[in-house]
Amino acid sequence: MTTSDGYTFQLDENVDRTPVRFKNRFGIEIAADLYTPKNATGKLPALAVSGPFGAVKEQSSGLYANEFARRGYVSLAFDPSFSGESGGEVRDVAAPGIYTEDYSAAVDFLGLQDLVDRERIGAHAICGLSGMALTAAAADGRIKAVATVSMYDMSRSMSRGYKDSYTPEQRQEIVDYLGRQRWADAENGTFARGSHEIPFNADGTMAISDRILPETLPEGADPVTSSFFDYYRTERGYHPRSVNSNTVWTATTPQGFFAFPLMANIGMLAPRRALLVAGADAHSRYYSEDVQAMAPGNIDLVIVPGADHVDLYDRKDLIPFDKLDEFFTKNLA
Structure with a gap:
């Protein structure tokens, strides 16, 4: 249910949410919400969060960022370029290269925050932004770990069916x-x-x-x-x-997705690690399984029993937050 402030979930009482803006390297202004643990001090691990493809930060990505902040992370849920409240003159055009850049721009922003430890920044993605998060991590060594949920490889989907x-x-x-x-x-x-x-x-x-x-x-x-x-x-x-x-x-x-195969350089992720989460009943499960098979030495796969693709957008009784937290705690150490 959409709340009175326009979000599809309730803000945790132990979390602060602040609207922020920053620019990617193409000069496009990205709209985001910064989630921080209340009364946080010191230097904390941080996560750049986005997705699903065609969604906005008030939906699933915000729900994840809210939960991560509750668990002690600084979390940034952002709208990709050309969508939601982010800039870009042509509205609702999806561009894999620019969406990948948006993740690195989010890392720029997070690394400038006083609360954030630059050496402990990761990325998290839901559904169709997962390919961009993995691609960004392969090319941007500042992303120390990446996790995806209900992964879609949008270049494969659009160009191959x-x-x-x-x-x-x-x-x-x-x-x-x-x-x-x-x-x-x-x-x-x-x-x-x-x-x-x-x-x-x-x-x-x-x-x-x-x-x-x-x-x-x-x-x-x-x-x-x-x-x-x-x-x-x-x-x-x-x-x-x-x-x-x-x-x-x-x-x-x-x-653009015919021209930009998102998984082409996934091998560059190593020795950093990724965790892919998929529902056992998800029509998209094969994307996570195939990507994990590309690099089994540094990509782990978790299958959630009784979950379909969309269940992992917001069903907190099914989303394995404990496993995600454990993964980031270990790999952002």
Whole structure:
């Protein structure tokens, strides 16, 4: 339920929340909330937190940051560039390189805070920002550890389809569609909206949509759509600034994800460690399993029984906060 101050969770009584702003290296202003333990002193470990893809800081990332602060971390929940309250002239365009940079910019900000120990800064991500957090960590040695929950590799999802189901012909068809859409946007001087993950109809045609989720849930909706709808379109997690709650990304958004494979340099993370958490019943579980298999020596995997993908957005009875805390305590030591 959305609270009177616009958040989808209650602020813990032992935590302070402060709205902050900072710029990434492209000059885009990032909007964030800084969560700190009340009456904190000394130098504390810190976490940059964002996600899911298409969500805002008042939703799941804020819930996680609030809980981490309750446990003694300085936590920064931020809106990625072009979304939520963050800057960027074209609204709701997702850019993997810039989203990855946003994590490093969050580390910049955290490292300048008097309460933060620069040598104990980590990253945490939910759903579609997980690929950006892992990619940022691989390239930014200041991120000493990274954890993800309900991971999605958005470049793999957009360029290859669910479980890599696109045929080579379908991939080329999407690339051609994106090119035509860029001509249309250039001619019109606007940025049209359209599906960031493009399914194909039974007859083989692309199923472009002007919404991520329907206004109302149709009868017989598939379980994945139903679970996302239950979070983003109901009182449970609805927020007016969330792309997922209300609209859809710019139509040419997938082009950047075809060009930017997020896991290309995951080996650079070592010897630092990552922890991936996935629901046992999550449709996205294979992303975490596949990434863990790329680097089993420094990436650990936790499977949560009885949890689907969306359960780990806000179901505190299922989210393994103790395991996440244990991981960061050990690896930010």
